Amino acid sequence: MLDNLTIKQKLRLIPISAIFLMIISAVVFAIYPRFALVTFIGTIGLLLIFARTISWTILKSINELHKGFEIINSSSNTEHRLDINGNDEIVEVSKLFNTYMEKLDTIAIKDKEAIEDIANVAKMMAVGFVSVRIKSEAGSPGLQQAVEGFNTALGEMEKATIEISRVMSALGTSNYAVEFETGKYSGELGGMMTSLQGLSESVGDFMALLSINGLALNQGASTLSNASNDLSASSNTQASSLEETAAAIEELTSNIAANSQKATEMASLARETQTAANDGKALADTTVSAMHEISRATQSINDAVNIIENIAFQTNILSLNAAVEAATAGDAGKGFAVVAQEVRNLANRSADAAQQIKLLAELANTKSTDGLQVSENMMKGLDVINQKIMMTTQLVQDVANGSREQMAGINQINSAVAQLDQMTQQNASLANDVSHLSEDILGMSQSLSDTAAKTKYRKESENRVCRIDMMFETNKLKFDHVNFKNNNFGKLKESVSAWTVTNETQCDLGKWIQAHNNESYAKGPEWKDLLTHHAHVHQKVQEFINREKSGGRPEELERIAKEIETDTTKVFASLNKVRVAACMEDQQIIPTKNVHTHAPRHIAIVSKQSTFSTPKSSFKKDDTIWENF
Known part of the structure; x- marks a missing residue:
């Protein structure tokens, strides 16, 4: 009751x-x-x-x-119900509870279906699908809100993957100038988009370099092909000319051998002539000595004639004295006067004879003097002849020696010409090979140019590819910062408290900036922009970590993350502008600087060498390691 x-x-x-x-x-x-x-x-x-x-x-x-x-x-079973006995308030509460449990049971069934759908979608996401959606409607509002948020995230992920696929398809079809928005996404997905931008710029730079060098290589290959054809023709002509030269040199060798023999004979004759000249000189010396004796004898005759003249003069005086004495003596002195007259006649005849002898002696003296002068002149002439003969003999000997040396030289020339002829034949064969090789290089360069022509890249890439090492370094530094950001974002799920990130002076880009801070291209506004945007990236990453660990609101974190992506993109642009400034500086220093690679050095062709060299990698660290961040 x-x-x-x-x-x-x-x-x-x-x-x-x-x-x-x-x-x-x-x-x-x-x-x-x-x-x-x-x-x-x-x-x-x-x-x-x-x-x-x-x-x-x-x-x-x-x-x-x-x-x-x-x-x-x-x-956890929501199917349990309270027993209802009576009609009191507890029973009413039990009825309400049972009704609530039935409602919860309905919500639980819907939530279970939604959770099963979420699990299936998660499995599909785990294998790479982002186009799937959670179709079940959850019973609880919170879970339904989570489902709607999950579907919204999937939608954004699908848009992002479609955009990434579009960009990757463009890159796969050689369109490295594809445009896409990098600041729309943040976090790891934003890092992927930023990396795609870096990839398109990096590959675009390579394609610009390939296009420039391909064009130059094509021109060089054409020049090489023409030069190799000319070389082949000239080598064949040179081979024919060498054969004619070899024949002419062989004939010249026989002539030089005959001349050498004759020069030897001339040297022998010259030595004999010199001997005869020496004999003539000896005879001339004897003649001169005899002429000197004749001159001395003539002088003695003159002296004797002078004595005779003196005697005749004295005799004549004595005869005059005797005549005077005879005249004084009268008749007694007539006989004495006759004798004195005879003596005077004899003295006169002696004086006349002495005078004639004197004249003859003077004439002989004059002739002997002339003969002596002629002998001396002949001696001088013989000395000159002897000297000339000696000089002639020396010259003939030198000619003979030279002929022997010339003969040896001609033999060497013969050997050299024979070797040169063989080498010329080989060079002609090599020239033909070079001609074929140049044709192959021309075909490859044409293929390279055609390949580059079928790609699409940003034209500004051509203005920043002059420094190969700098291109590799800056491209690596771009991806370093994407990994720096992603690595710090990856720590958020593990760390429970904030940490201090690497500052802008300790990372690889910061070290690169410090190493090149004194370069002339580091004085412009693009370098200042690089410093500003680089510092902002590090500061914003630190701010994001601090806000996230202090419970920052999602919209605030999203704003900071997008600012990080924007500043990272600006760092990319600033690095590109710095490279452009460096290239403009190079063009001002060397206006005619050529950045193209020419023929390999092992081809024996005289050609102008390019100032451009094959890129050398300046990386001393493993690109896959990011421990600096």
Whole structure:
């Protein structure tokens, strides 16, 4: 009977029962005063029993509700329901609870379907699908909000992958000038887009370098082909000329051999002539000595004639004296006068003879003097002849020696010409090979030019590819910063507190900036922009980590992440501008600088050497290691 009453009704029965029992007690007390105590105790007892019964029925319903809650709490099964017995408020609560559980059961079923759908979508995502969606509708609002957020993220991921696929397809079809937006995404996905930009710029630079060098190689190959053809023709002509030269030199050799023999004979004759000249000189010396003797003898004759003249003069004086004496003596002296006359006649004849001898002696002296002068002149002439003969002999000997040396030289020339003829034949064969090789190089260069012509790249790449090492270095430094950002973002899921990232002076780009800070191309505005944007990247990464670990709002984190991507892109652009400035500086220093690779050095062709050399890698660290960040 009490089970059909509500708790309020049961609780109302207690005071009603108490009043009823008090009235009965009062009636009993009025009728039977002596049983007043018993009646009072009985009334209190009945009241307590009645209250206990009502409380027990209330507690029974509460216990059943408590037991139902314990069963529900100890199990994840939402199919359990509370037993409903009676019509009190607890039963109403139980009914409401059962209704709520039925609602939860419906929500749980929907949530279970949504969770199963999420698991399936997650499996599809794990193998690379981002075009899938969670189609089940969750029962709980929170899970439904998560599903909608998950689907929204999948949609954005799909857009990003479509954009990445578009860019990759363009790169795969040699379009390295493809345009795409890099600041739209942040985080690792933004890093991927930034890396794609770096990839397109890097490959575009290579293709620009390939195009420039391909064109120059094509021109050089054409020149090489023409030169090799000319070389082949000239080598063949040279081979024919060498054969004729060899024949002429052989004939010249025989002539030189005959001349050498004649020169030897002339040297022998010259030596004999010199001997005869020496003999003539000896005879001339004897003649000169004889002429000197004749001159001395003539002088002696003159001296003797002078004595005779003196004697004739004295005799004549004596005859004059004798005539005077004879005249003085008279007749006695006539005979003496005759003798004196005869003596004077004899003296006169002696004087005349002496005069004639004197004249003859003077004439002989004159002739002997002339003969002596002629002999001396002849001696001088013979000396000159002897000297000339000696000189002639020496010259003839020198000619003979020279002829022998010339003969040896001609023999060497013969050997050299024979070897040269052989080498010329080999060179002619090599020239033909070079001609074929140049044709192959021309074909390869044409293929290289055609390949470069079929690619599309940004034309500004041609203005920054003059320094190969700098191109490799800056391209590596670009990707270093993408990895720097991604590595720090990757630590967010592991670290529970903020950390200090590498500052802008300690990373590879910072070290590169410090190493090249004194270069002339580091004085322009693009270098200042590089310093500013580079510092911003490091500062923004540090700010993102600090805000994320301090519970920053998602929209705030998204703003900082996009600023990081924007500054990273600006770092890329600043590095490109710095390379352009470096190339402009090179063009000002060397206006005619050629950046193309020409023929290999092992081809024996005289050609102008290019100022451009094959790129040398300046990397001393493993590109796959990013420990500096």
